[in-house]
Structures are given as structure tokens and as C-alpha cells.
Amino acid sequence: xxxDIFDRIxxxxxxxxxxxxxxxxxxxxxxxxxxxxxxxxxxxxxFIVISLFLILALDAFSINRQxxxxxxxxxxxxxxxxxx
Numbered sequence: 490x491x492x493d494i495f496d497r498i499x500x501x502x503x504x505x506x507x508x509x510x511x512x513x514x515x516x517x518x519x520x521x522x523x524x525x526x527x528x529x530x531x532x533x534x535x536f537i538v539i540s541l542f543l544i545l546a547l548d549a550f551s552i553n554r555q556x557x558x559x560x561x562x563x564x565x566x567x568x569x570x571x572x573x
Contacts, residue, residue, distance in 0.1 A: 499550060
């Protein structure tokens with residue numbers, strides 16, 4: 490099944506978001522490591538939670554796109570049934 494441009498963009502953005510999450514957490518931890526450990530961990534976990542929320546939003550776009558495509562198929566089938 491060939492993906493359209495929207496699916497390719499969302500797939501790329503999801504992959505890039507996971508990479509940003511991983512490397513961003515490491516960089517955030519190292520950047521704030523001069524502070525006390527609990528504060529550093531809190532800031533890093535806060536970064537991770539915000540990043541996961543953004544990844545969840547991208548995934549929601551993908552799921553809503555799939556729902557829309559399925560609704561279009563069902564509408565076409567119902568119109569074909571009603572026209573007969």
C-alpha cells in the first residue's frame with residue numbers, strides 16, 4: 490500500500506520527535522547537571538513529559554486522518570447502497 494505525502498510527513502516527524510526526545514533529555518540533563526540532582530531530574534522529566542505530549546499530538550493527527558479516510562469509504566459505500 491502506497492503512502493500519501495501526509496503519512497510520510499507524519500512518519501518522519503514522529504521519528505524525528507523520538508530522536509529529539511532521546512537526545513534532548515540527555516542534553517537537558519547534562520546542561521542542568523550543575524544544579525542539585527533532584528532539580529536536574531525534575532527539569533529532565535518535565536522535558537520528557539512535554540516531548541511525549543507533542544508526540545502524542547502527532548499520533549492523534551495520524552489517527553484522525555485514518556478515521557477520516559475510513560469515514561469517506563463508508564460514506565461512499567452507503568451512497569452506493571442508497572442509490573440502488
